[in-house]
Amino acid sequence: ETGVTQSPTHLIKTRGQQVTLRCSSQSGHNTVSWYQQALGQGPQFIFQYYREEENGRGNFPPRFSGLQFPNYSSELNVNALELDDSALYLCASSLGAGAVYNEQFFGPGTRLTVL
Amino acid sequence: SQQGEEDPQALSIQEGENATMNCSYKTSINNLQWYRQNSGRGLVHLILIRSNEREKHSGRLRVTLDTSKKSSSLLITASRAADTASYFCATDRNAGNMLTFGGGTRLMVKP
Numbered sequence: 001e002t003g004v005t006q007s008p009t010h011l012i013k014t015r016g017q018q019v020t021l022r023c024s025s026q027s028g029h030n031t032v033s034w035y036q037q038a039l040g041q042g043p044q045f046i047f048q049y050y051r052e053e054e055n056g057r058g059n060f061p062p063r064f065s066g067l068q069f070p071n072y073s074s075e076l077n078v079n080a081l082e083l084d085d086s087a088l089y090l091c092a093s094s095l096g097a098g099a100v101y102n103e104q105f106f107g108p109g110t111r112l113t114v115l
Numbered sequence: 116s117q118q119g120e121e122d123p124q125a126l127s128i129q130e131g132e133n134a135t136m137n138c139s140y141k142t143s144i145n146n147l148q149w150y151r152q153n154s155g156r157g158l159v160h161l162i163l164i165r166s167n168e169r170e171k172h173s174g175r176l177r178v179t180l181d182t183s184k185k186s187s188s189l190l191i192t193a194s195r196a197a198d199t200a201s202y203f204c205a206t207d208r209n210a211g212n213m214l215t216f217g218g219g220t221r222l223m224v225k226p
Binding site for chain 2: 002004031033035037039041042043044045048055056058088090092094101102103104105106107108109111
């Protein structure tokens with residue numbers, strides 16, 4: 001157990017819908033990163049939030065957006081769902097962002113299926 | 116897109132044997148990390164090696180890094196059935212935890 005939790009565990013949506021995934025960081029961690037992992041592939045970095053501001057973004061379109069709250073919990077929102085959005089979505093929390101390495105802890109993931 | 120490649124994509128060995136997985140990457144890095152994933156669930160951090168290090172050990176794990184070849188290897192010694200999982204390398208360019216993962220090696224250890 002890493003202390004990072006995600007909800008829901010599984011989710012089924014239809015193409016064109018919107019979805020919100022949630023992540024609760026490990027206590028005291030002020031940085032959260034989100035990753036998308038398609039079946040049989042490695043995770044791909046979506047974006048990172050540090051103290052409620054977006055701190056970096058991978059190669060994902062604007063319909064992928066996020067929020068980080070004052071308690072450092074986080075949301076990933078995906079609009080206009082496409083079939084290729086079907087994947088395991090992982091969040092990871094850490095303390096700090098850059099310059100000095102701090103270990104990152106991953107949650108168990110949310111499996112999203114888009115029909 | 117993935118940073119690099121992992122080799123082999125799948126590996127099947129008997130319990131007690133050693134397992135070696137290789138990872139190549141494309142850009143300069145601050146550190147390289149290895150993760151384990153069971154059955155498509157969350158990732159577990161195994162070991163980190165910094166760009167100025169060449170070798171690191173942790174229990175039955177040994178990691179090497181060759182920055183001139185942009186490659187790393189993970190050796191698991193005396194494997195156990197419980198080591199069956201997918202293993203991923205991930206590079207971090209600036210210690211900011213914005214990781215770029217490889218495609219993974221699926222390891223099966225037969226009892």
